Amino acid sequence: MALIVQKYGGSSVADAEKIKSIARRIAAARDEGNQVVVVVSAMGDTTDELINLAYQIDSCPSDRELDVLLSTGEIVSSTLLAMALKTLGYAAISLSGAQAGIRTDAAHSRARILGIDPGRVVRELEKGKIVIVAGFQGITDEMDITTLGRGGSDTTAVALAVSLGAGVCQIYTDVDGIYTADPRLVPEARSLDEMGYEEMLELATYGARVMHPRAVELGEIYKVPILVASSFTDSSGTLIHGGASMEIRNKVTGIAHDPNVAKITVVGVPDRPGIASSIFEPLAKADISVDTIVQNASIHNITDLTFTVAKSDLDRAMEVVRPIAGSINARQCASDSKLGKVSIIGTGMQNTPGYAARMFSALSEQGINIQLITTSEIRITCIIDEARVEEAVRALHKAFELEQAE
Amino acid sequence: MALIVQKYGGSSVADAEKIKSIARRIAAARDEGNQVVVVVSAMGDTTDELINLAYQIDSCPSDRELDVLLSTGEIVSSTLLAMALKTLGYAAISLSGAQAGIRTDAAHSRARILGIDPGRVVRELEKGKIVIVAGFQGITDEMDITTLGRGGSDTTAVALAVSLGAGVCQIYTDVDGIYTADPRLVPEARSLDEMGYEEMLELATYGARVMHPRAVELGEIYKVPILVASSFTDSSGTLIHGGASMEIRNKVTGIAHDPNVAKITVVGVPDRPGIASSIFEPLAKADISVDTIVQNASIHNITDLTFTVAKSDLDRAMEVVRPIAGSINARQCASDSKLGKVSIIGTGMQNTPGYAARMFSALSEQGINIQLITTSEIRITCIIDEARVEEAVRALHKAFELEQAE
Numbered sequence: 001m002a003l004i005v006q007k008y009g010g011s012s013v014a015d016a017e018k019i020k021s022i023a024r025r026i027a028a029a030r031d032e033g034n035q036v037v038v039v040v041s042a043m044g045d046t047t048d049e050l051i052n053l054a055y056q057i058d059s060c061p062s063d064r065e066l067d068v069l070l071s072t073g074e075i076v077s078s079t080l081l082a083m084a085l086k087t088l089g090y091a092a093i094s095l096s097g098a099q100a101g102i103r104t105d106a107a108h109s110r111a112r113i114l115g116i117d118p119g120r121v122v123r124e125l126e127k128g129k130i131v132i133v134a135g136f137q138g139i140t141d142e143m144d145i146t147t148l149g150r151g152g153s154d155t156t157a158v159a160l161a162v163s164l165g166a167g168v169c170q171i172y173t174d175v176d177g178i179y180t181a182d183p184r185l186v187p188e189a190r191s192l193d194e195m196g197y198e199e200m201l202e203l204a205t206y207g208a209r210v211m212h213p214r215a216v217e218l219g220e221i222y223k224v225p226i227l228v229a230s231s232f233t234d235s236s237g238t239l240i241h242g243g244a245s246m247e248i249r250n251k252v253t254g255i256a257h258d259p260n261v262a263k264i265t266v267v268g269v270p271d272r273p274g275i276a277s278s279i280f281e282p283l284a285k286a287d288i289s290v291d292t293i294v295q296n297a298s299i300h301n302i303t304d305l306t307f308t309v310a311k312s313d314l315d316r317a318m319e320v321v322r323p324i325a326g327s328i329n330a331r332q333c334a335s336d337s338k339l340g341k342v343s344i345i346g347t348g349m350q351n352t353p354g355y356a357a358r359m360f361s362a363l364s365e366q367g368i369n370i371q372l373i374t375t376s377e378i379r380i381t382c383i384i385d386e387a388r389v390e391e392a393v394r395a396l397h398k399a400f401e402l403e404q405a406e
Numbered sequence: 407m408a409l410i411v412q413k414y415g416g417s418s419v420a421d422a423e424k425i426k427s428i429a430r431r432i433a434a435a436r437d438e439g440n441q442v443v444v445v446v447s448a449m450g451d452t453t454d455e456l457i458n459l460a461y462q463i464d465s466c467p468s469d470r471e472l473d474v475l476l477s478t479g480e481i482v483s484s485t486l487l488a489m490a491l492k493t494l495g496y497a498a499i500s501l502s503g504a505q506a507g508i509r510t511d512a513a514h515s516r517a518r519i520l521g522i523d524p525g526r527v528v529r530e531l532e533k534g535k536i537v538i539v540a541g542f543q544g545i546t547d548e549m550d551i552t553t554l555g556r557g558g559s560d561t562t563a564v565a566l567a568v569s570l571g572a573g574v575c576q577i578y579t580d581v582d583g584i585y586t587a588d589p590r591l592v593p594e595a596r597s598l599d600e601m602g603y604e605e606m607l608e609l610a611t612y613g614a615r616v617m618h619p620r621a622v623e624l625g626e627i628y629k630v631p632i633l634v635a636s637s638f639t640d641s642s643g644t645l646i647h648g649g650a651s652m653e654i655r656n657k658v659t660g661i662a663h664d665p666n667v668a669k670i671t672v673v674g675v676p677d678r679p680g681i682a683s684s685i686f687e688p689l690a691k692a693d694i695s696v697d698t699i700v701q702n703a704s705i706h707n708i709t710d711l712t713f714t715v716a717k718s719d720l721d722r723a724m725e726v727v728r729p730i731a732g733s734i735n736a737r738q739c740a741s742d743s744k745l746g747k748v749s750i751i752g753t754g755m756q757n758t759p760g761y762a763a764r765m766f767s768a769l770s771e772q773g774i775n776i777q778l779i780t781t782s783e784i785r786i787t788c789i790i791d792e793a794r795v796e797e798a799v800r801a802l803h804k805a806f807e808l809e810q811a812e
């Protein structure tokens with residue numbers, strides 16, 4: 001008997017009818033002879049509604065209390081799903097994160113899973129039950145409720161799959177799988193049958209927000225295959241794995257994009273040790289994520305330092321950076337909030353010449369100016385004018401012939 | 407430093423504004439130098455809304471899952487109240503029933519508290535925190551969530567007061583205290599300054615639904631005084647206690663009533679051992695509460711057996727009783743669903759003659775016919791025509807001069 005872990009997102013359990021429909025899918029997996037563990041998110045907009053309620057009372061609620069509050073959303077959907085399975089004649093039990101043994105650190109609102117004590121889940125499975133686990137939450141050694149941050153239910157699901165030795169972790173969502181590009185921009189975009197963990201990580205981090213990156217990392221480390229598929233259709237979805245077929249493939253898998261990029265350039269920075277950290281440490285302390293960082297070659301020990309942040313963080317970031325720029329005698333501190341980024345992603349690109357050139361030429365043929373370039377093992381990213389992002393995605397999708405099946 | 411336990415019902419925490427207002431009351435108790443533990447119910451109609459959600463999915467939801475679902479309501483209000491206290495500058499922490507160490511049996515939806523492990527509550531109090539406990543819920547030895555039944559938050563509060571050695575358990579609700587009769591029926595009804603546990607128990611059981619009877623029992627057994635007062639006004643409320651002043655008082659304390667009574671009479675029952683149990687055991691198995699039972703003196707070994715049930719249980723009760731009546735050769739099985747009951751309650755009534763006579767004559771002066779009479783140590787109850795109940799309450803309130811202060 002195989003063990004599978006399934007995860008259903010908030011849109012899949014948004015109301016009573018959807019919950020009943022999901023129950024039928026779970027029952028079908030059980031009928032195929034599997035042991036089934038299901039992780040659920042909160043119903044529809046529940047989490048936002050609870051946050052709104054908290055802010056009616058406290059404009060700056062404590063993380064600890066907010067975690068307890070938000071954790072109730074997933075508990076509600078888990079019990080309702082267990083009830084729905086019962087009406088279909090299946091034995092099911094809901095477990096909170098704490099009951100499922102999800103132990104985390106005490107970093108409220110963004111806790112990390114330290115380990116899983118799967119005893120209770122295993123006992124319920126052995127009794128023949130379908131086990132429904134409330135996602136997104138865990139418990140500290142001091143028995144305090146924590147949450148894992150946005151998208152944390154994905155992490156719950158993969159971590160449970162790892163801990164239980166499941167054959168596969170199935171992430172059911174409102175898209176058919178992972179596409180070669182956003183199908184709203186590129187009508188020819190295809191759903192991929194399979195891809196590597198690294199590729200998925202780059203896609204998830206770089207704009208294809210289908211799955212939580214931490215969940216993908218966890219799958220990669222522990223080698224648990226992850227299927228991303230729709231909870232509304234019967235399409236086969238995308239299997240993310242690290243199998244042999246990954247190694248030999250050598251092409252661009254998909255195009256990611258993100259219109260939400262702002263750039264800060266500190267002009268005329270003295271090029272000496274400690275300058276970078278004098279800028280980036282205060283930004284980190286202000287909880288501002290810095291993405292791409294580029295430092296030009298220095299001339300006469302003077303250089304320019306450019307980096308990108310999310311648009312919503314730009315004003316706060318400028319407040320942090322401006323006084324520092326002054327104190328290090330930088331010449332100027334400039335910003336641009338109308339940028340976006342576009343990336344090509346594929347295993348083994350850097351071992352094969354020509355991808356970067358093909359990307360730059362495809363953009364240049366459209367007259368799109370590249371402002372910054374960064375690369376990783378399996379990704380090449382260009383920062384461009386926000387207004388040209390969609391056009392760039394279409395051009396790149398075509399240039400790398402992604403509309404054709406592999 | 408005194409320790410007090412306060413409990414606030416659902417109407418006291420119905421929305422963000424009310425929660426803020428309650429927080430100010432709690433802060434005031436803290437400012438007086440007390441350690442404060444607060445038990446809260448779910449906000450307003452939350453429990454009913456969650457039940458409704460469950461029934462949209464399963465017309466007969468499992469008790470275990472329903473308990474998990476309903477327990478989230480009190481968790482939500484406890485976190486919001488902790489947030490509200492924080493905005494006032496007070497250190498507060500919310501704890502679920504499980505975190506507060508409320509251990510129960512596994513009788514889901516009506517669990518009994520087996521004991522309380524107050525370690526966590528005590529530790530948080532010692533840190534100077536106001537501790538907010540989610541009422542109505544506990545946890546079994548198998549770490550399953552249970553609920554204590556309707557009104558269970560009262561029981562949580564008194565049990566915590568017992569376990570922590572609190573000087574008083576304050577139950578804040580939407581009434582000013584315990585009245586000599588329902589003030590909607592008797593405008594002259596007064597709020598009592600104090601009363602005994604037994605008197606409160608009779609009042610609570612016999613129609614004055616201000617407090618959960620189990621909570622009063624617990625207070626009595628462990629000698630914890632219980633103050634019932636309004637969360638919306640500053641009236642002093644009613645102190646329920648077992649102090650010396652109780653012993654010497656010797657009069658009627660209040661009038662209770664209940665319009666929801668149905669009567670079943672099994673006519674011509676052979677008067678032999680085992681007949682009563684042959685009727686009442688099947689009723690108990692069908693989960694039907696039987697209240698008053700009266701058996702007339704038998705003539706030629708034939709008697710009539712009369713008992714009352716809640717109106718809502720009458721049809722089910724008749725279905726149980728009719729075949730039994732046939733099998734024991736009873737002559738007839740009759741019912742009346744248009745009854746109510748009215749009771750006078752007061753410590754030591756049975757040691758003092760004249761109360762019963764005064765009650766019967768007050769009813770007879772109004773031309774109200776008495777169908778059944780039952781008594782306890784501190785209560786005399788008459789079953790009468792439902793249509794005359796309100797009139798009876800007013801007549802008795804007057805006959806026993808309850809409008810005059812003690």
